[in-house]
Amino acid sequence: MKLGLAIEELHRSENHLAHALLAASDRHKTDHEVFHVARDIARWSQDHVQALAAIGADYGVELDADPADDPSLLAGLRQKAAEAVGRRPEPGMLMLADLRHIHREAAGVSLDWELLAQAAQGTKQKELLELTQRCHPETLRQMRWANGKLKASATQVLVS
Amino acid sequence: MQIDRIAEPWGTRTPYGPGEEWPTRVDTHLADGVAPEDVDRWVQSATILHSNGDGLDIAVQDGEIVGVRGRAEDRVNHGRLGPKDLFGWQANKSPDRLTKPLIRRNGELVETDWDTAMDAVAGRAKELLAEQGPSAISFYTTGQLFLEEYYTLGLIAHGGIGTNHVDGNTRLCTATAAAALKESFGSDGQPGSYTDIDHADVIALFGHNMAETQTVLWTRVLDRLAGPNPPQVICVDPRETPVARAATVHLAPRPGTNVMLMNALLHEVIANGWVDEEYVQAHAVGFAELQKRVADHPPELAAQVCDVPVEQIREAARIVGTAERLMSSVLQGFYQSHQATAAAVQVNNLHIIRGMLGKPGCGLLQMNGQPTAQNTRECGADGDLPAFRNWSNEEHVKDLAEVWNIDPMQIPHWSPPTHAMEMFRYAEEGSVRFMWVQATNPAVSMPELGRIREILAQERLFLVVQDIFLSETAQLADVVLPAATWGEKTGTFTNVDRTVHISDKAVEPPGEARPDLEIFIDFSRRMDLRDKDGQPLVKWDDPEGAFEGWKECTRGRPCDYTGLSYEKLRGGSGIQWPCNEEHPDGTEHIYVDGEFWSDPEYCESYGRDLVTGAPVSPVEYKALNPSGKAVLKAAEYLPPHEIVSQEFPFQLITGRTLYHFHTRTKTARAPQLQKAAPEVWVELSASDAADRGFTEGDLLEISTPRGRVEARLRISGIRPGVAFLPFHYGYWDEPSGHQPDGERGRAANELTMTDWDPASKQPIFKTAAARVERLEKSTGTPSAAPTTTASRPVSGDVPPTVGGPAASATEELTTVSGGTR
Numbered sequence: 001m002k003l004g005l006a007i008e009e010l011h012r013s014e015n016h017l018a019h020a021l022l023a024a025s026d027r028h029k030t031d032h033e034v035f036h037v038a039r040d041i042a043r044w045s046q047d048h049v050q051a052l053a054a055i056g057a058d059y060g061v062e063l064d065a066d067p068a069d070d071p072s073l074l075a076g077l078r079q080k081a082a083e084a085v086g087r088r089p090e091p092g093m094l095m096l097a098d099l100r101h102i103h104r105e106a107a108g109v110s111l112d113w114e115l116l117a118q119a120a121q122g123t124k125q126k127e128l129l130e131l132t133q134r135c136h137p138e139t140l141r142q143m144r145w146a147n148g149k150l151k152a153s154a155t156q157v158l159v160s
Numbered sequence: 161m162q163i164d165r166i167a168e169p170w171g172t173r174t175p176y177g178p179g180e181e182w183p184t185r186v187d188t189h190l191a192d193g194v195a196p197e198d199v200d201r202w203v204q205s206a207t208i209l210h211s212n213g214d215g216l217d218i219a220v221q222d223g224e225i226v227g228v229r230g231r232a233e234d235r236v237n238h239g240r241l242g243p244k245d246l247f248g249w250q251a252n253k254s255p256d257r258l259t260k261p262l263i264r265r266n267g268e269l270v271e272t273d274w275d276t277a278m279d280a281v282a283g284r285a286k287e288l289l290a291e292q293g294p295s296a297i298s299f300y301t302t303g304q305l306f307l308e309e310y311y312t313l314g315l316i317a318h319g320g321i322g323t324n325h326v327d328g329n330t331r332l333c334t335a336t337a338a339a340a341l342k343e344s345f346g347s348d349g350q351p352g353s354y355t356d357i358d359h360a361d362v363i364a365l366f367g368h369n370m371a372e373t374q375t376v377l378w379t380r381v382l383d384r385l386a387g388p389n390p391p392q393v394i395c396v397d398p399r400e401t402p403v404a405r406a407a408t409v410h411l412a413p414r415p416g417t418n419v420m421l422m423n424a425l426l427h428e429v430i431a432n433g434w435v436d437e438e439y440v441q442a443h444a445v446g447f448a449e450l451q452k453r454v455a456d457h458p459p460e461l462a463a464q465v466c467d468v469p470v471e472q473i474r475e476a477a478r479i480v481g482t483a484e485r486l487m488s489s490v491l492q493g494f495y496q497s498h499q500a501t502a503a504a505v506q507v508n509n510l511h512i513i514r515g516m517l518g519k520p521g522c523g524l525l526q527m528n529g530q531p532t533a534q535n536t537r538e539c540g541a542d543g544d545l546p547a548f549r550n551w552s553n554e555e556h557v558k559d560l561a562e563v564w565n566i567d568p569m570q571i572p573h574w575s576p577p578t579h580a581m582e583m584f585r586y587a588e589e590g591s592v593r594f595m596w597v598q599a600t601n602p603a604v605s606m607p608e609l610g611r612i613r614e615i616l617a618q619e620r621l622f623l624v625v626q627d628i629f630l631s632e633t634a635q636l637a638d639v640v641l642p643a644a645t646w647g648e649k650t651g652t653f654t655n656v657d658r659t660v661h662i663s664d665k666a667v668e669p670p671g672e673a674r675p676d677l678e679i680f681i682d683f684s685r686r687m688d689l690r691d692k693d694g695q696p697l698v699k700w701d702d703p704e705g706a707f708e709g710w711k712e713c714t715r716g717r718p719c720d721y722t723g724l725s726y727e728k729l730r731g732g733s734g735i736q737w738p739c740n741e742e743h744p745d746g747t748e749h750i751y752v753d754g755e756f757w758s759d760p761e762y763c764e765s766y767g768r769d770l771v772t773g774a775p776v777s778p779v780e781y782k783a784l785n786p787s788g789k790a791v792l793k794a795a796e797y798l799p800p801h802e803i804v805s806q807e808f809p810f811q812l813i814t815g816r817t818l819y820h821f822h823t824r825t826k827t828a829r830a831p832q833l834q835k836a837a838p839e840v841w842v843e844l845s846a847s848d849a850a851d852r853g854f855t856e857g858d859l860l861e862i863s864t865p866r867g868r869v870e871a872r873l874r875i876s877g878i879r880p881g882v883a884f885l886p887f888h889y890g891y892w893d894e895p896s897g898h899q900p901d902g903e904r905g906r907a908a909n910e911l912t913m914t915d916w917d918p919a920s921k922q923p924i925f926k927t928a929a930a931r932v933e934r935l936e937k938s939t940g941t942p943s944a945a946p947t948t949t950a951s952r953p954v955s956g957d958v959p960p961t962v963g964g965p966a967a968s969a970t971e972e973l974t975t976v977s978g979g980t981r
Contacts, residue, residue, distance in 0.1 A: 031585065032914045036801050037772055043798075089589050141769055148774035152575040155324070160295050160591035 003119055003128070004059040010112040011052040011061075015068045017105045017142070018045035024098040026078035030086030031095060034149065038102075041145060044138040045109075051131055058127075092157035096150060103146035110139045161971045165189070165243050166836045166963025169818055169948055170371070170379045172971055175387035178521075179359055182380055186239035189246040189969040190219055190227030199226065204730060206234075206653065206661035208304065208646045209244035209821040211334075211528040212374040213655025215734055216241060218249070218647050218666040225249050225647055225667055232974065235733045236354060236659055239972075242375035244821055246969050247833050249647065251826035252667075257628055258642035259671020269630075269640060274672065274682075277639050281596070282686035284622045288594050289321070294572070298325035298583045298592045301541045302599035303333060303530025304822075306651025306663065308706035309676045310532075311713070312698055313598075314540035316680060319564045320689035320697045324572035325592060326543045328536040329600040330529075331580040332923055336495035337526035337656075338537050338544075339920035340504035342765035343793050344512065346758025346785075347548050348537055349718045351511070351751050352487065352523025353736070354657045357381055357391075359521030362483035364394040366507050367418065367493015368527055371402035372818035372949050378402070392483075394476050396421065397493055398813065399843070399884060400877025401950040409476045412879045413466035415811045416498040416800035416927040421473070422506030423797065424462030427454040428477030429513065436515030443754030444512050445785050446792035453794035465797070485521025486514060492529065492815065497926040501919035502770040502795035512790045518752040525656055530822075532653040538719050539710065543577025546710075547717035548757075548764035551576065552778060555761070563713050565691040576775060579921035580606075581914070588615045596624040598676065599643065603632035603898055604823040604890035607912035607923045608866050613899055626679060629825050632890050632898040643676050644669035650703045651677070652729065658736040658747070660721070662729035677703055715740075718750075718757045718764075759788030770795045773918025800927040801915050808864060808929035810848075810883040814908040815926075818949045820888040828893060832967040840906045841945040842871040843884040844932065846954050849875045856955055857938030864930045867910030868903060872943035874951050883930055884951075885911070 025038035046067035053065035085091050117132035119125075163171060165187075174183040190196065202217035215234025219227040228249055230239040261277035262269040288296040299317050301310065310328075317326045330338075338348045345351070357363065357380045371378040384390055385406060395407035396418070404410040413421045429435065430451055440447050459477070463470035480486055488511060494503045504526060516522035528534055540546035549556035551573040561568040578586070584606070586592035595616075606612045616623055616636045625637035628645045648669040654660045669675070681698055689697040700706045704726050714721045723739035723746075736746040757763060766781035768774060770793060776784075785791055804811060819836040820827040827833040842862055844854065854860070858873045862883060871885065878884055885908035891898055900910065911930060916923045942958040945951035 032581070033773070033916065033918060036915055037918050040798055041772060087589060089591055092589065141772055141774070144769065144774040145772035155574055156295055156586060156591055159293060
């Protein structure tokens with residue numbers, strides 16, 4: 001069985017996604033909705049990381065339950081940089097790029113959850129299946145957020 | 161009978177029992193020395209300094225407004241008026257009204273003529289359209305104009321200019337009302353009716369201090385409470401409001417925890433089997449999801465998170481869970497707090513799972529804050545498409561383009577409309593370069609004022625302000641357009657229970673001030689906006705023409721006005737929409753028999769994710785709700801974005817007082833109202849004050865990372881750990897004009913944070929962390945906060961708020977046949 005491997009991969013990709021969300025949040029501190037919502041939903045990925053670490057033990061993988069943390073010094077720097085350019089239009093393009101990146105990361109995580117759910121179903125792993133059912137919808141919501149926000153912001157950024 | 165209506169804001173009781181007609185009481189106030197027989201004419205109108213929509217007549221003598229009288233035959237107020245209505249009209253003839261257009265020359269605003277001013281406005285708009293296109297142009301309107309004006313503005317902005325940047329200050333006030341209704345019922349439009357108060361056995365007010373925000377509606381509740389078989393009242397509010405004092409159960413949750421509290425109430429209702437299963441089965445989708453979500457929000461958890469006794473949560477749940485006729489209303493305590501839409505939607509959920517909709521007494525109101533906010537939303541002046549059309553439904557856009565006789569491509573609908581906070585953000589980063597503000601005052605009413613002032617003052621932003629006074633915002637403008645106001649122009653407007661009133665012109669506007677509608681049409685002509693046949697885009701030149709145009713736009717839509725006319729609205733009571741051939745006398749209850757407007761082809765919105773705000777796609781919505789049922793939408797609790805710390809230990813909330821409206825532009829110019837609440841104050845609880853050795857009247861500094869305010873302390877019945885500041889006070893009547901004089905200001909919004917609800921885009925004014933320090937000990941003088949309201953002192957040595965002879969109004973108790981509709 002390669003369930004452990006799938007869990008490990010998902011643990012890694014959720015950590016990445018949380019990091020991508022938090023970094024984008026910091027980079028766009030002056031874009032208040034991105035700043036707050038990205039933080040709110042990064043919490044979902046961090047929660048998934050914890051849950052995966054907890055269940056990983058049952059499948060022979062040892063994973064860190066603490067989400068890979070963003071060093072606060074870097075976060076602070078990014079926020080300061082965001083404030084410094086908050087009066088200029090250029091960060092708009094960077095935001096579109098960040099949202100696109102988040103969408104792709106989340107799509108990857110979503111596929112990883114699907115793989116894990118399939119495997120859990122195939123091997124009748126009830127607890128694992130329930131975990132995928134709880135977490136996967138949140139990944140989809142992260143994806144839709146990036147998509148929706150991209151759609152709402154793109155016109156103003158590109159036509160102005 | 162004469163009564164001091166500053167000291168007695170709700171007047172004399174006229175008790176009545178369930179199912180009975182609310183007795184009539186006609187309230188009148190006339191200028192000193194004017195007797196009723198001196199009045200030349202009484203001109204029909206309705207109230208405009210709050211959202212209740214009370215019918216009134218304006219008294220005119222020698223071409224001037226000399227007073228007001230409630231309309232006995234009106235279904236809303238049965239003759240009553242509130243203090244703001246009785247005295248606020250005096251502001252119309254204030255000597256500092258704007259009477260000539262102003263234009264900025266060499267850094268100073270100087271008087272000019274209309275042609276110069278409007279050419280400057282249209283000229284700049286044309287320049288920017290040529291250079292950048294419609295994305296440079298924005299309109300920020302209000303909840304205080306008339307329907308005809310909003311509809312015309314929406315047509316010009318969406319259909320003519322083609323910009324997506326249109327919003328109103330309703331974004332700060334009741335965007336969440338609209339959003340919550342769209343989430344649950346697929347469309348804006350209030351399920352409730354004020355008459356539900358006459359029938360209800362339980363009245364639940366969620367973050368709604370009705371006693372101060374809608375005084376006449378609260379009078380109706382007080383009269384029920386004084387009569388036989390009174391209703392039970394549930395109050396959710398961190399302050400000890402007059403509603404809390406009248407309540408059977410008062411829940412005072414920690415600010416920012418409304419979703420947790422609501423989920424616990426729903427948890428109890430479901431766990432105890434108080435669900436109308438038949439109704440839910442037949443008329444709703446999403447119950448399983450809701451049940452699952454609230455299962456992990458038991459009262460014990462909520463008691464901890466919200467810091468409310470668990471027995472109180474259980475008791476409140478029992479009362480709403482076993483009510484036979486439940487009437488609920490929601491306002492800023494939910495709308496302007498963390499997770500606004502998610503919390504407001506849970507109140508809808510309560511009514512849906514209890515089957516409490518569409519029947520007498522089972523009213524649900526997502527309350528409005530401003531007199532004409534409903535019209536801002538209906539007419540599309542909040543950025544939505546008019547008559548509750550769905551921007552993501554191609555057929556609706558096509559249909560609107562036909563009504564307007566333009567190409568559908570001309571109507572921006574590629575994404576949700578730009579909300580006010582985003583509009584200011586675009587102005588901050590420089591892509592919005594033209595902003596036209598009407599009848600509102602963002603330089604005082606928006607969060608984080610230091611930032612807002614910087615945005616508005618930018619050289620690169622062309623700022624047009626259309627107002628009746630030189631507000632803080634107007635002082636920053638490039639062009640100021642003097643407008644006529646209520647009583648000086650004709651139009652219609654609609655209150656929260658869908659009652660449409662006409663407001664006729666009573667007197668001439670001062671100087672060269674013009675009705676807002678005329679200004680918009682003038683702009684349209686100067687811009688030469690045309691339809692696809694080359695005819696003028698705006699096809700009317702007076703209010704009645706605009707109303708007729710609007711009627712056509714509403715045909716077949718939820719807010720159907722086709723059965724109304726100016727003639728029909730004159731003489732009697734206001735009339736509730738939908739009013740059409742099928743319902744010629746209007747409609748008291750919508751959603752009768754569980755019929756909603758949520759069909760995928762008909763609905764105004766497919767909804768949004770309550771946490772992320774991402775719009776739900778048409779495909780997802782059709783899968784979720786193929787047959788137009790009510791949608792039970794569950795929400796998880798999220799901790800607030802700014803939490804208290806050692807440095808900032810208080811939770812700061814801002815709010816209203818009974819005697820003022822918005823940024824006091826009118827109410828401070830009515831002597832009785834200004835005297836009742838002359839200056840800003842801060843409220844703390846007795847225990848917090850005692851801990852720090854503060855006493856009543858101490859001068860305190862309240863600060864957050866964003867700014868500082870000074871205010872005198874009122875020790876009130878507010879929840880410990882929470883500080884309250886009224887948001888009405890700005891700087892126009894201070895020497896500094898539009899900003900703080902020195903390092904500390906008095907506008908509450910110096911302190912608030914820039915953050916908004918992702919679903920409704922309503923800014924959050926009630927979840928910030930603050931520090932409080934004493935600047936100066938009181939010399940024995942108390943703070944000037946009113947004693948009649950939520951700011952009532954807990955110590956006994958504060959003189960009561962009274963108005964004296966100047967605040968005397970007449971009450972006449974009569975019975976009028978056919979008083980209700």
